[in-house]
Amino acid sequence: MRMGARLDGLDWIAADWGTSRLRVWAMAADGRVLAGSASDRGMGQLDRAGFGPALLDIVAPWLGGGASDPVPVLVCGMAGARTGWVEAPYRAVPCTPLDPARATRPDGADPRLPVLILPGLSQSSPPDVMRGEETQLAGLIAARPGWEGVVCMPGTHSKWARVRGGRVTAFRTFMTGELYALLARQSVLRLSVAGAEPDPAAFDEAAASGAGLAELFSVRAAGLLGDVPAAAAAGRLSGLLVGAEIAAAESFRGGAPLALVGAPALTSLYARALAARGGGGDPPLILDGSDMALAGLAAARAALTKVPA
Amino acid sequence: MRMGARLDGLDWIAADWGTSRLRVWAMAADGRVLAGSASDRGMGQLDRAGFGPALLDIVAPWLGGGASDPVPVLVCGMAGARTGWVEAPYRAVPCTPLDPARATRPDGADPRLPVLILPGLSQSSPPDVMRGEETQLAGLIAARPGWEGVVCMPGTHSKWARVRGGRVTAFRTFMTGELYALLARQSVLRLSVAGAEPDPAAFDEAAASGAGLAELFSVRAAGLLGDVPAAAAAGRLSGLLVGAEIAAAESFRGGAPLALVGAPALTSLYARALAARGGGGDPPLILDGSDMALAGLAAARAALTKVPA
Numbered sequence: 001m002r003m004g005a006r007l008d009g010l011d012w013i014a015a016d017w018g019t020s021r022l023r024v025w026a027m028a029a030d031g032r033v034l035a036g037s038a039s040d041r042g043m044g045q046l047d048r049a050g051f052g053p054a055l056l057d058i059v060a061p062w063l064g065g066g067a068s069d070p071v072p073v074l075v076c077g078m079a080g081a082r083t084g085w086v087e088a089p090y091r092a093v094p095c096t097p098l099d100p101a102r103a104t105r106p107d108g109a110d111p112r113l114p115v116l117i118l119p120g121l122s123q124s125s126p127p128d129v130m131r132g133e134e135t136q137l138a139g140l141i142a143a144r145p146g147w148e149g150v151v152c153m154p155g156t157h158s159k160w161a162r163v164r165g166g167r168v169t170a171f172r173t174f175m176t177g178e179l180y181a182l183l184a185r186q187s188v189l190r191l192s193v194a195g196a197e198p199d200p201a202a203f204d205e206a207a208a209s210g211a212g213l214a215e216l217f218s219v220r221a222a223g224l225l226g227d228v229p230a231a232a233a234a235g236r237l238s239g240l241l242v243g244a245e246i247a248a249a250e251s252f253r254g255g256a257p258l259a260l261v262g263a264p265a266l267t268s269l270y271a272r273a274l275a276a277r278g279g280g281g282d283p284p285l286i287l288d289g290s291d292m293a294l295a296g297l298a299a300a301r302a303a304l305t306k307v308p309a
Numbered sequence: 310m311r312m313g314a315r316l317d318g319l320d321w322i323a324a325d326w327g328t329s330r331l332r333v334w335a336m337a338a339d340g341r342v343l344a345g346s347a348s349d350r351g352m353g354q355l356d357r358a359g360f361g362p363a364l365l366d367i368v369a370p371w372l373g374g375g376a377s378d379p380v381p382v383l384v385c386g387m388a389g390a391r392t393g394w395v396e397a398p399y400r401a402v403p404c405t406p407l408d409p410a411r412a413t414r415p416d417g418a419d420p421r422l423p424v425l426i427l428p429g430l431s432q433s434s435p436p437d438v439m440r441g442e443e444t445q446l447a448g449l450i451a452a453r454p455g456w457e458g459v460v461c462m463p464g465t466h467s468k469w470a471r472v473r474g475g476r477v478t479a480f481r482t483f484m485t486g487e488l489y490a491l492l493a494r495q496s497v498l499r500l501s502v503a504g505a506e507p508d509p510a511a512f513d514e515a516a517a518s519g520a521g522l523a524e525l526f527s528v529r530a531a532g533l534l535g536d537v538p539a540a541a542a543a544g545r546l547s548g549l550l551v552g553a554e555i556a557a558a559e560s561f562r563g564g565a566p567l568a569l570v571g572a573p574a575l576t577s578l579y580a581r582a583l584a585a586r587g588g589g590g591d592p593p594l595i596l597d598g599s600d601m602a603l604a605g606l607a608a609a610r611a612a613l614t615k616v617p618a
């Protein structure tokens with residue numbers, strides 16, 4: 001077996017371990033990112049015994065083969081779910097997005113990789129939970145100290161969170177991405193959407209209409225009454241659902257400044273829907289979700305290593 | 310083969326042929342129902358060549374074995390869809406719900422059973438279609454001459470229609486039943502709903518809340534944060550979706566008198582949701598959907614056999 005050298009300057013490893021993906025970053029003590037990697041070995045693909053080996057596989061090139069100090073790994077996301085590596089109990093809002101002292105250590109980690117999994121957030125009324133997005137919120141607070149408003153994190157399950165005084169005071173989950181996948185692939189609308197990528201103009205028009213649930217079936221009916229390209233049907237369906245989410249979130253937002261945090265393809269889609277609906281005040285602050293997750297993990301690492309005064 | 314006798318007084322046959330079910334009634338010339346039957350050989354289970362034999366199978370006991378006059382069959386519903394027995398082209402609203410002169414004769418009917426399929430209705434903006442519900446609307450107009458208002462016909466695809474001066478002026482389709490089935494069986498919420506029948510108290514509370522899309526995920530989150538019986542999760546999901554439909558239909562209804570037409574289990578559910586939301590004015594008129602389909606088919610038959618003055 002060939003023994004490689006440890007990545008120069010490696011101090012700790014940051015990991016965002018979601019349902020469908022695992023992202024890792026090799027971090028220097030001064031906060032620089034030395035390397036990054038990703039795989040599709042998300043929590044949904046793994047049983048409990050699979051997490052340790054999956055982590056070791058992806059970071060092994062950074063560790064080197066010789067004897068050396070352990071490298072701490074800080075993990076956020078679904079790895080901390082009940083059906084994940086180890087359950088990291090939720091913290092109830094209102095609270096700061098992170099409390100690294102409440103992180104949980106799983107069994108079965110390689111001795112070279114002491115792992116801590118950060119807890120998610122819960123809310124009692126209405127009942128709601130998040131795992132991973134709280135770390136993006138911590139990243140936003142670290143990146144923009146003093147920012148207050150509502151953060152929309154679009155995705156399979158979009159999260160909207162109120163941030164005030166460095167704390168998360170309330171949040172809501174919208175199942176928009178999952179609804180789109182179910183309707184586009186398994187409902188009667190699949191006959192019109194036919195697996196096409198959404199057309200942007202049809203998306204904008206549908207999002208602006210605010211018709212939402214009242215016109216979902218029009219995606220199919222339009223195709224029965226005339227020729228509608230599948231991409232237009234897909235765009236219309238996506239626009240109706242994103243528009244319905246934004247409308248349903250309006251009272252939660254309550255006119256507060258908005259930040260969009262997520263994958264650029266999704267945040268730009270939501271920014272377009274917000275603009276198409278109009279009357280939204282200032283344009284939203286847009287930040288990359290992966291950058292914010294890493295910034296949040298770095299903030300947690302800094303808190304854990306802070307020398308007590 | 311045993312030759313039975315023709316059902317005494319049989320003049321014509323009424324058929325409501327939906328996607329999942331076929332219902333038939335043996336009718337006397339004076340409008341009395343002599344017999345009725347139903348099967349699960351809906352349009353969704355049949356290819357084009359299967360409709361004639363399926364119809365003959367279910368009405369054969371009424372025809373008798375000897376030589377005798379043909380028995381006309383009047384059909385409404387999805388049998389007239391493009392993928393049904395024969396396409397009965399839509400009629401565009403605003404229009405009366407029925408025009409029997411626009412019925413379509415399919416190929417392949419048994420010579421003893423001359424079949425006419427009634428057309429559905431279409432709307433250009435927003436694009437929408439219905440097949441079968443227009444006959445229930447005709448039945449309501451026949452049963453309650455002069456009634457005007459908005460008719461809600463709950464189901465897999467709920468239809469809301471404005472009726473004025475004996476005509477349908479506009480309508481909207483809501484995919485509520487299909488959304489429930491997809492979310493309860495195939496989304497992450499299936500883990501909480503677990504195939505249970507909806508609990509009525511949880512339904513009422515969720516319908517009254519008006520939370521709709523903003524709290525769908527609470528169905529799952531509540532179960533992660535505490536013990537929630539599956540029936541309560543199912544009731545909450547159903548109440549959120551029906552409540553969202555009623556809220557989204559509010560501007561379409563515009564305060565008009567409401568009639569609920571459908572299966573009693575569904576119309577009573579919607580009546581409860583309307584009452585739970587409150588402020589709805591007079592209680593809705595509630596009529597059985599199957600009765601109204603038959604009344605509409607009888608009205609169409611009467612129009613076809615009317616002796617010109």
